Structures are given as structure tokens and as C-alpha cells.
Amino acid sequence: SxxxxxxxxxxxxxxxxxxxxITAGYDFKANKEI
Structure with missing residues (x-):
């Protein structure tokens, strides 16, 4: 995973x-956008 x-x-x-x-991201462990 x-x-x-x-x-x-x-x-x-x-x-x-x-x-x-345009860049977008997400950190699921920290529960926030990167």
C-alpha cells in the first residue's frame, strides 16, 4: 500500500x-495535503 x-x-x-x-498531493498517514 x-x-x-x-x-x-x-x-x-x-x-x-x-x-x-499544477501540482497536488496528499499524505494519508499525516492526514494533510503536501
Whole structure:
């Protein structure tokens, strides 16, 4: 099993390039966002 999850999402701009990265995560052991 696992205790942490991290996800990164790359937003695409109108020209097809990178518009930045959104990062989200959660630590289940500590019961809080990372």
C-alpha cells in the first residue's frame, strides 16, 4: 500500500505549449495535503 499521492498536471496553452504545471498531493498517514 502507499501513504502519499502526488499528481502533476501540465496545462496546455493555445499555441500547444506548456502553460505551467499544477501540482497536488496528499499524505494519508499525516492526514494533510503536501
Amino acid at each position: 502507499f501513504s502519499t499521492v502526488k499528481q502533476e498536471y501540465v496545462v496546455q496553452n493555445q499555441q500547444g505549449g506548456s502553460g505551467g504545471t
